[in-house]
Amino acid sequence: MQRKEIVNGIRIGIPIALGYFAVAFSLGIIAKQAGLTAAIGFVSSFFTRASAGEYGVYTLVAAQAAYVEIVAMCLVVNLRYMLMSAALSQKIAPGTSWIHRVLMACCVTDEIFGISIARLDYCPPAYTYSAALISTLFWASGCAAGIVAGGMLPTNIVAALSVALYGMFLAIIMPPARDNRYVLYAVVASFVLSGACSIAPVVSSWSSGTRTIVLTIVISAVVAWLKPIEVEESHG
Amino acid sequence: MDKQSIIVCILLAIITTNLIRVLPMLLIKGQIKNRFLRSFLYYVPYVTLAVMTFPSMIQTTMSPLSGTVALMVGIIAAWRRMGLFPVAAICCAIVYLMDSLILTSL
Numbered sequence: 145m146q147r148k149e150i151v152n153g154i155r156i157g158i159p160i161a162l163g164y165f166a167v168a169f170s171l172g173i174i175a176k177q178a179g180l181t182a183a184i185g186f187v188s189s190f191f192t193r194a195s196a197g198e199y200g201v202y203t204l205v206a207a208q209a210a211y212v213e214i215v216a217m218c219l220v221v222n223l224r225y226m227l228m229s230a231a232l233s234q235k236i237a238p239g240t241s242w243i244h245r246v247l248m249a250c251c252v253t254d255e256i257f258g259i260s261i262a263r264l265d266y267c268p269p270a271y272t273y274s275a276a277l278i279s280t281l282f283w284a285s286g287c288a289a290g291i292v293a294g295g296m297l298p299t300n301i302v303a304a305l306s307v308a309l310y311g312m313f314l315a316i317i318m319p320p321a322r323d324n325r326y327v328l329y330a331v332v333a334s335f336v337l338s339g340a341c342s343i344a345p346v347v348s349s350w351s352s353g354t355r356t357i358v359l360t361i362v363i364s365a366v367v368a369w370l371k372p373i374e375v376e377e378s379h380g
Numbered sequence: 381m382d383k384q385s386i387i388v389c390i391l392l393a394i395i396t397t398n399l400i401r402v403l404p405m406l407l408i409k410g411q412i413k414n415r416f417l418r419s420f421l422y423y424v425p426y427v428t429l430a431v432m433t434f435p436s437m438i439q440t441t442m443s444p445l446s447g448t449v450a451l452m453v454g455i456i457a458a459w460r461r462m463g464l465f466p467v468a469a470i471c472c473a474i475v476y477l478m479d480s481l482i483l484t485s486l
Contacts, residue, residue: 159465318458
């Protein structure tokens with residue numbers, strides 16, 4: 145059972161890992177400008193695993209920012225992980241030890257969260273760990289490779305690789321949207337409002353991390369209020 | 381920035397980012413009973429991923445047109461349950477081909 149979950153986790157982790165490598169590679173190009181060596185970039189990416197968060201940190205390091213700004217940036221840009229972690233806490237079987245809870249929380253990235261939450265019943269820790277481990281290794285290697293070889297790739301290839309991540313996001317959100325009308329409404333509302341907020345006055349001057357947090361809270365709350373999910377008694 | 385300050389920055393980032401992940405997990409014991417809260421947490425992942433995808437996806441490509449086409453085709457491919465890697469690969473291929481075409485035609 146455990147072994148099967150490890151295999152399943154690796155299988156679903158490989159496409160994520162390939163996408164991560166491509167995205168981390170372009171992140172490495174920025175990390176290099178901030179003065180990171182390949183070794184530091186590898187360690188940093190291995191333990192942080194946050195695309196937007198790392199991007200923010202490296203640009204701050206490049207701009208000689210204060211330590212306080214680094215912490216503030218991490219808090220704001222990664223606040224969605226707090227929401228995801230809270231959601232993931234509901235997918236862990238009751239009675240699971242706190243060590244597993246902490247480790248599974250540390251695994252949370254947009255994609256690892258997506259595949260863990262997509263499990264029909266409770267998510268087994270082994271599944272999350274194996275998917276997280278393989279994708280994190282590629283993420284950290286991609287960042288190190290970007291630092292070493294970033295300048296060598298033509299910009300059109302880097303630009304093409306950078307949409308891999310968004311393709312993965314679509315693959316995570318569209319199938320549930322097809323099955324559940326209200327998820328579909330939520331996704332459409334998110335696209336429309338996110339697009340509107342990127343050009344609207346005032347709001348468009350916020351960082352994209354802040355906009356993501358505000359829009360996520362507002363849209364999710366409104367949809368949850370309009371269409372609460374059915375609460376299954378068996379899990380209660 | 382000197383190497384030591386860079387390492388301090390990286391350590392701060394690692395600690396902060398992982399604390400954000402771990403705190404809710406430690407604070408929320410067992411299943412949440414509140415129906416609104418459960419529903420809210422149910423919708424959060426889809427909303428946050430959708431918000432992050434658009435309009436960023438059409439802003440990272442060299443021409444907005446290639447990003448838009450990749451988004452459309454990506455949505456259709458994902459709707460047809462083609463899986464993470466195929467959808468991502470299709471999007472990359474479209475952007476690469478279209479950007480190359482647009483750049484050479486200019």
